[in-house]
Amino acid sequence: MYMKENIKIIGSPKIFAFTVMWMIVLVFVGTIVQRDIGLYAAQMQYFSSWFTWFWFLPFPSGKLTMLIIFINLSCYFFRPNIFQTKKLGITITHSGVILMLVGGALTSFFSHEGSVVIDEGKVSNYYENYYNKELVIIDTSNPKYDHFTAFDSPLLIKDNLLSDQSIPFTIEILDYFVNCKPVSRIYEGGEELKGMAKNFFLQQLPLEKEYEKNISGIIYKISNTESSNGIYINYIGQPITQTLNHNNKEYMLILRRQRTYLPFKLELIDFKKVMHPGTEIAKSYSSLVNLIEDDIPRKVLISMNEPLRHRGYTFYQASFIENGSKQTTVLATVKNYGRLFPYISTIIMCIG
Secondary structure, eight states, X not given: OHHHHHHHHHXXXXXXXXXXXXXXXXXXXXXXXXXXXXXXXXXXXXXXXXXXXXXXXXXXXXXXXXXHHHHHHHGGGGSTTTTSGGGHHHXXXXXXXXHHHHHHHHHHHHOEEEEEEEETTOEEEEEEXXXXXXXXXXXXOSSXXXXXXXXXXXXXXXXXXXXXXXXXXXXEEEEEESSEEEEEOSSOOOTTBOGGGGTEEEEEOOOOSSGGGOOOEEEEEEESOSSOOEEEEEETTOSSOEXXXXXXXXXXXXXXXXXXXEXXXXXXXXXXXXXXXXXXXXXXXXXXXXXXXXXXXXXXXXXXXXXXXETXXXXXXXXXXXXXXXXXXXXXXXXXXXXXXXXXHHHHHHHO
């Protein structure tokens, strides 16, 4: 009896109505603030977090609101006689909504997105994340292969100490900037500064509204080496790769966008664009690629309205880069585990 009363309270339609109204408020506020803080920051603050702050008060954000709706609707299935003919439509509709919420959760927690950048005639087997970064240490001492050790974004925080059995030194994060630029020093730095840090320092900049345009940078201290102890800097797109030597082994240290490696390769055979008549504005563009899997190539055309879908990945023709006669395609890449859920749940709700 006690359990039935709790289910009745938690599954009250009033809770559903108020949470939906609150979600409308979040959508409205999140849309308005995009103008000032950008799309990604608004998404993280109002929809991809559990709580958001209005002045000094915490309020449920998108994740918590959707969890409340999920629990509220799930209580319906603990009620008696829900599969009777007169209630069957409501039951089916509830099932469709629940399925849509499950798909949204899968997308939120497990999906990835980024871009594949390929020059004509070149091959790529990875895509780079728009938002997350990684510090990579590459041991190049073996002539047959390079050994990579990567530290992801959650570890790149001030005062954190990075170490791994694959590298013989430790890295202390002195500072990390989401957006910055290198600035020349007026005077050469002291002996504790190594590499580019001798002649440059990193100046923190305000965040870009288009979050993917931020140039992240890191200041770190290397310890436990024979001759390479000191303070170094790295930033996204650094033209000179930072190296250090230890026990006659050479290591490269690179701060880059987080890479996800694909179970296949893409080779750009030909990139084509069609211009608006009398202008330098592209009307449409497409990429003819070789999809190489198990050393077997298959030609596929990716255009603005025809993405490539393979092994759960979707590649969209997003943009291109031109450098003289050299052409480069940019393919937006999405790995969405909940891609089919909206279609299936909508059909179920229509049936209901």
